[in-house]
Amino acid sequence: MVSAADRAKNPTRTSVWLESGKPAGRARRSDQPASATSLDRDRIIAESVRLLDAEGPAKFSMRRLAGELGVTAMSLYWYVDTKDDLLELALDSVFGELRVPDVEGAGADADWRDQLRELAVSYRSVMVRHPWVSPLVGRYLNIGPNSMEFAAAAQKILSRSGLPAHGVTGGLSAVFQFVYGFGTIEGHFVARCAEAGVTQDEYFAQAMGALRERPGFHEAMDLAEELMEARGGDTVEEMRERDFVFALDILIAGIEAKRVR
Structure with a gap:
């Protein structure tokens, strides 16, 4: 030992x-x-x-x-x-809270896109529920049985995507480092709101209101508000969900474009 x-x-x-x-x-x-x-x-x-x-x-x-x-x-x-x-x-x-798709047996014939989305969504939820996880992921080897099951499933799913073998790890990095970053920021925002004793929407409204009052931010705020209106969503959670889904779709489309035909 x-x-x-x-x-x-x-x-x-x-x-x-x-x-x-x-x-x-x-x-x-x-x-x-x-x-x-x-x-x-x-x-x-x-x-x-x-x-x-x-x-x-x-x-x-x-x-x-x-x-x-x-x-x-x-x-x-x-x-x-x-x-x-x-x-x-x-x-x-x-x-161990991750919902790992069945990638063996009957699950091996499932659409890799659906399974990749399922794993990405579950990974994000863990990062949000447990904000302390994100710094520890890089601090430790993270080779416990649950972590290894997650990693193995992700590798098998993307290996069925049609990417060349040398591109699988890059594809995994694109998807799960995106989810890691997205979930980390989201988790810290949720925790910050909880510590402040306000809802996410209240915190967001306060922050936007403070920025609008500063002349130097007017141009940036005008553009940001136009983009947020185009995105849609009545709450912070709805806006964030639309961003996550759309960004994940972009990454999956990129993987499809890189597949070996």
């Missing part, structure tokens, strides 16, 4: 999923507090996700988590070696 100290010295090797024989939990030691016996790794991960959703990664700590679970911070280290290990486990846990 790779020690926490070794992984701290060489962060490129850091991944809880590369440890060999890591147990799901450890037997209770004679000096382990009785309150810790109700713990297991699944409960710790679930509470971590709840705290990350509520407060974000900046306030997340093993001490804070232990307090919510009613145990000592040291009790947690019977189940995970480091905070990084726990964040990586939490990250893969929420990837």
Whole structure:
């Protein structure tokens, strides 16, 4: 097993999923507090996700988590070696919320466009529900079982698109880096509105009103309002949904244009 100290010295090797024989939990030691016996790794991960959703990664700590679970911070280290290990486990846990299309058997004959849209929509929803996920995706290898199932499905779907083999990874990047960026901005906006105690529409109206009052923004605002009117949608969510769907359609059309005929 790779020690926490070794992984701290060489962060490129850091991944809880590369440890060999890591147990799901450890037997209770004679000096382990009785309150810790109700713990297991699944409960710790679930509470971590709840705290990350509520407060974000900046306030997340093993001490804070232990307090919510009613145990000592040291009790947690019977189940995970480091905070990084726990964040990586939490990250893969929420990837388990993804609706991964059936890409085997009967699902292998499904329209790749529909399956790609389904996976993209689901990925976006995870990014929005859990805004803390986006910075962790780039921080960790993200090679847990749920993440790998998602990646494998995406590869199989795009491999059926007709793209040449050397273009599949580029196609995946175009679609899912777009979804990552879109979902990240959307998730942070939703969280910002929640923190401010206003709806998305109220926040948007306040921001637009403030910009209209500044003379230097008049020209840009006139053009922006013309484009927003052409796009349609009565609410921020409706406008955002139209943008997402149209942008995804553009990317799929681009993939179709690059297919091997």
